[in-house]
Amino acid sequence: MDALERIGFDRLGLVVTPGSVTTPGVSAPLLAEFAHVGVRFANPEAITDGLAGPHRELIAHVRAGRGGSGTYAPLFPGFPERLPWFDDAVFRFVVARARMAGNDWSERAWRDALDFSRIGWWPASSIPQDRDRAEADRRAQRLLPRDSRIEWITVRLVEAGELETRLRDWMRDCFTSAASLREDVQNDLGVLVNRLGLDGVEVGDVRFRENRTLLFELIWAFDRKRLPYTGATPDDLLRLFAKLAGGDVSLTAPVTFPRLSRADRRVVVNTLEASDRLGDVFRRRGLWLAIDRGLHVGEFRAPRVRETLAVLRESRHDYTSFPSRFERALAQDHTAAVRLAAAEAPGLLGRGLRRLAALATGPEQRAALVGALTDSRERIPLRVLLAAGAQLADNGRTYPRVVFGKDGSALPIVRERGHLAVPKEFREDLLGAVDAAVDARIAAKGDWHGESVWVEPGLDRLLLPDQLRATAAGLVQVERGSRLPVGEAEVVRLFVHWREADRTSDLDLSCIALDAGFRIADQVSWTNLGNGVMTHSGDLTSAPDGAEEFLDINLAKAARMARRKGWRYLVPVIFRYAGPAFEALAEAYTGWMSRNDATSRVRVFDPATVANAFPLTGRKRYAVPMLLDLDTHEILYVDVYLNGRPRARVEQDGNDIATLVSAVAGRRDTKVSVADLAMRHVRARGATLVDDRSRATITFGTGGGCTYDVLRPEKLLADLL
Known part of the structure; x- marks a missing residue:
């Protein structure tokens, strides 16, 4: 099974059918075999005889993806209708040890000592695997009929050219999405970049920093001489170095400069020389001073870089620790801290909005916070604004909460109800500012006047998928809590x-x-x-x-x-x-x-x-x-x-x-639902909401054929956030 075909099936529900004739005597059994693993086609009339043969690898892939790489068998006969009538594990092991008296304590002897089937017991807990019995049970399972129920996976048959076009679109959506990507999705993007290149992906459209880091990592792997022409910033290079060295791309810790050849260092220096953001090195002075020692800039013709780094060495301004500077400012002067965040880290202003609001004690501080939010709204990511609004609306009512790490680990946060609550009138002012900012950011994405939008019932139960980084690589991709x-x-x-x-x-x-x-x-x-x-x-x-x-x-x-x-x-x-x-x-x-x-x-x-x-x-x-x-x-x-x-x-x-x-x-x-996001776009962009899918020009739903299939959220995250 070709890698592109596998990615097309997993990510887009597409199956390539080779050009050939269609013979009912061939196509009917093919459709039946796919049905046995729960796959059906939206356009079965497009199937051709050329799929016969290649279909076996695809069916094996589907079985493995649904957990069926082997033949399963229950531990005891009669499951689930009949449980073993006696299963006291402690008593059973005591008796087994008594049976072993004088034996050689081999694996076979111990298994025989634990076998009480001759006296009517079939134990069902704390059992080592009996390989012979397991294989016999699996052979018996193959003879049994299947269940009458099928959980369908609906896919579409396409030609190879359409698959490649759709994969390029999907790759662009992934890179430009305003949210983290699952590790298996990142791996698939690596395959696509290697096979298809990056034509059609505009680096300037890649906003989310993790996705930018992934993009530059792939450019470095497959076409690093292109890097100086991408518009990469000094921070992009720092994150690339961190990723290559296995460090933290958040840049909150020292970055290890990877071992690079002279040719590779030339690429890095040329990228800095071409950047219109070269002055950003002063924001990360400590990190760039450490890296400067390994770059050997004097070996290359890069006057802007040499001059900038020379000034950097003489400067005593260090902007590497913004969080600590912000916390110090907050302890001394709330208004100054708010203005600092708005100037240098508007995303932090949005993410910490409820905390800053709860700490604002007087009219001046509250007015400064509303003003800073309004002034910096164009620089706060839309997903951060939406999250801030949801947090303010909840206002500390919902606890416990949970924070997820990059590795998928979870940390429950237990607080009393009302923790960091914001007074009613001030909260309404902030929510008004957040709503206005969200509407303005959405309206700037384009006019939907004349469009009719259908939103599938139940999408208020699916949360906006903005933390997919460490979610399970399963058949369904949804945000935790959906x-x-x-x-x-x-x-x-x-x-x-x-x-x-x-x-x-x-x-x-x-x-x-x-x-x-x-x-x-x-x-x-x-x-x-x-x-x-x-x-x-x-x-x-x-x-x-x-x-x-x-x-x-x-x-x-x-x-x-x-x-x-x-x-x-x-x-x-x-x-x-x-x-x-x-x-x-x-x-x-x-x-x-x-x-x-x-x-x-x-x-x-x-x-x-x-x-x-x-x-x-x-x-x-x-x-x-x-x-x-x-x-x-x-x-x-x-x-x-x-x-x-x-x-x-x-x-x-x-x-x-x-x-x-x-x-x-x-x-x-405490989070925004997909339905909330869809309705915000309908209102802010002037579309008409309809309750009949057949009348809609834009559709939100949980299946193929929708403009935005929320179970395959990359396009939604790219277009709407």
């Missing part, structure tokens, strides 16, 4: 699959029931295999050949339990009980299926029923992919990793998880 409907399935089947490399590993799939106040009401895990609503498939403690655990949630029974006992949320968790970190495992991924036929009479794993699946990464102790809201019948995307104590499990870490998911659920009160 909600999507569960659908009409009878059972949600959770799964985790892993295969160890060279050390015994033990991952544990669990699910916690919480009430409306996020208090623990019940749990199902390896210590409690069922509660009448949820059923666990058993606990494997090793996976040399790949192992799986499943957990079924019967939605009808869960709804009754919600009414009877006050359940509100079900929270799946994957614990790393023992062994290497997720990222050190040969394979590790999780997800969930929507099942109608969740019985032992059909396959336990069916890729066509997978609603979402993604790899498990990082070095944390447990992962929380989502929660199921029984009241609204929605999946709320959590997608976080947290550290815990060794041998992490529900009983010791459940309360921390409850705090975390409550913070993620509360994000809808």
